[in-house]
Amino acid sequence: MTIDDELGFASDEDVPTRYMQRTRDWYLALGYGNPYRWAHYSEVPFKPLAKPLRESCVALITTASPYQPEKGDQSPGAAYNAEAKFYKVYAGDSSKDHDVRITHVAIDRKHTTMEDSGTWFPLPAMREAASNGLIGQLSKRFYGLPTNRSQRHTIDVDCPEILRHCREDGVEAVVLVANCPVCHQTCSLVARYLEAAGIPTVIMACAKDVVEHVGVPRMLFSDFPLGNAAGKPKDKASQATTLALALRTLESAPAARTTVQSPLRWSESHAWKRDYSNVECVQPEELARLRAENDRAKEAAKKLRENL
Numbered sequence: 258m259t260i261d262d263e264l265g266f267a268s269d270e271d272v273p274t275r276y277m278q279r280t281r282d283w284y285l286a287l288g289y290g291n292p293y294r295w296a297h298y299s300e301v302p303f304k305p306l307a308k309p310l311r312e313s314c315v316a317l318i319t320t321a322s323p324y325q326p327e328k329g330d331q332s333p334g335a336a337y338n339a340e341a342k343f344y345k346v347y348a349g350d351s352s353k354d355h356d357v358r359i360t361h362v363a364i365d366r367k368h369t370t371m372e373d374s375g376t377w378f379p380l381p382a383m384r385e386a387a388s389n390g391l392i393g394q395l396s397k398r399f400y401g402l403p404t405n406r407s408q409r410h411t412i413d414v415d416c417p418e419i420l421r422h423c424r425e426d427g428v429e430a431v432v433l434v435a436n437c438p439v440c441h442q443t444c445s446l447v448a449r450y451l452e453a454a455g456i457p458t459v460i461m462a463c464a465k466d467v468v469e470h471v472g473v474p475r476m477l478f479s480d481f482p483l484g485n486a487a488g489k490p491k492d493k494a495s496q497a498t499t500l501a502l503a504l505r506t507l508e509s510a511p512a513a514r515t516t517v518q519s520p521l522r523w524s525e526s527h528a529w530k531r532d533y534s535n536v537e538c539v540q541p542e543e544l545a546r547l548r549a550e551n552d553r554a555k556e557a558a559k560k561l562r563e564n565l
Contacts, residue, residue, distance in 0.1 A: 271527040273465040273480055276438045276534075283534040287548040296408050296442055298472040302453040303513035306430060310508045313429040315387075316396035318419065318447065320404050320440040321357035321378050323347070331360040333372040339554040344562055346418040347401040351380060355399075362404050362437035364484030368529040373490035377436055379461075382487070382500045391504055396426045402433075402447060404440045411443050416450035423456055430507055431458045432500075434486050438464050445471035459507040461486040461499065465516070475510040477503040479519040482529055488521075495521055 261268070281292045306313060324331055328340045341361040349355050357378050359371055375382065380399055387395045400422050405411050423431065431451055435441040441464040448458040452474050459475040462468045463486045468476050479486055479499060488496030499519060506517045523529065532538055539547070 268527060270530070272530075273478070274530050274533060275466050276441075276464045276483075277466050277470060279534045280438055282536050286536040286539075286544055287551060288544075293406070295467065296446060296471045298449070301472040301474060301513035302449055303474045303510075304452050304455050304457045306457050306508055308429070310392050310430065310504060311390050312393040314394050314396050314427050315383070315392045315430045315432060315504075316423060316426065316428040317351070317378075317380055317383055317399040318402050318431055318433040318444065319357060319378050319380075319399060320362065320402050320434070320436050320443065321359050321374070322361050323349075323401070324356040324358050331358045334366070334370045335360045336366070337361075337363060337554060339557040342404070343401065344403050344405070346403065346415055346422070348398040348422055349401070351384070351395050351397055351399050354381065357401070359436050359484055362440055362484075363534075364436050365482035365529070365533050367532050368482040368523075369484050369490065371484065375493070375496045376485040376487050376490045377434060379432075379434065379487040379496060379500050382496055383432070385497075386500060386504065391501065392430075396423075396428050398422065398426055402443060404437065404443050406439055408442070408446060411446045412450065415443075416447055419447055420451060420454050420456075423451065428456060431456055432461065432503055432507070433458060434461045435464065435468070436484050436486065438467050438483070441467040442471055444468075445473045448473045448475075457507060459503050459510075461503050465518075469514070469516060472514065474513045474515065475506050476516045477506050477519060478516055479521065481521075481523045483533065485523075489523070 322341050322343050329338050338360040383395050386392050433444040435444040444460050445468050451458050461477050463481050463483050465478045488499040
């Protein structure tokens with residue numbers, strides 16, 4: 258019997274994935290120079306709720322994309338699809354269900370299949386939270402936030418647009434749900450912007466390192482594969498618990514940089530954490546194919562931006 262067995266310790270590998278380092282190593286291995294510079298701040302704005310959450314109007318912000326059949330495969334289990342990206346903030350009716358998908362971002366495709374939108378788009382759960390009195394009301398619209406590697410564009414263009422929508426709808430607090438690593442950075446930048454403008458926020462996240470590196474007021478961290486920040490797929494209890502924890506964090510955080518970690522576990526094994534963008538798990542000859550695939554995706558995304 259080992260000392261870990263004797264004392265009941267978890268494996269030292271059972272820790273949050275370092276997505277920023279994985280991403281840097283991955284792109285260097287593909288042959289790209291000049292590693293990406295992640296946003297990073299020392300000061301973090303913080304706005305307490307003006308009134309109890311049960312009396313507040315709360316909005317949902319998502320990085321999911323509306324389904325567009327003409328944009329290629331966006332089905333559960335689909336490969337990364339740059340054609341399905343969007344580059345402008347959009348808004349949708351919160352009283353209705355919407356078919357929004359995440360094939361356009363770099364989630365963990367090996368360990369989750371995008372079968373249940375409740376894991377990345379908790380709009381129905383938030384309507385239920387309003388019905389149950391956890392929040393005063395859901396804002397009349399939810400907002401779609403583009404995942405943009407350009408931090409300047411997010412700050413200068415998307416943040417003001419999101420704030421404009423929030424003010425039009427009388428939003429008093431916001432829940433943001435992140436998906437890929439860059440989604441986590443984008444949501445963090447928007448959370449900071451809204452907080453500085455007087456609107457309290459909480460981010461539901463799976464990439465703890467990205468969000469904490471940027472610096473945000475409040476985060477609920479679920480140690481799940483990317484694409485499941487709102488709970489486990491096909492597990493309504495997990496999704497309800499995750500949203501309830503996020504709302505509790507939104508209301509009770511005592512200061513900026515509050516991180517609450519969900520007690521829920523993805524599985525008894527932590528092996529899934531080894532795979533995402535891990536160059537040690539890929540044969541050298543496979544890297545050339547992945548580089549070519551990534552170049553094609555970048556070109557497709559470029560054309561989309563040029564046609565705006």
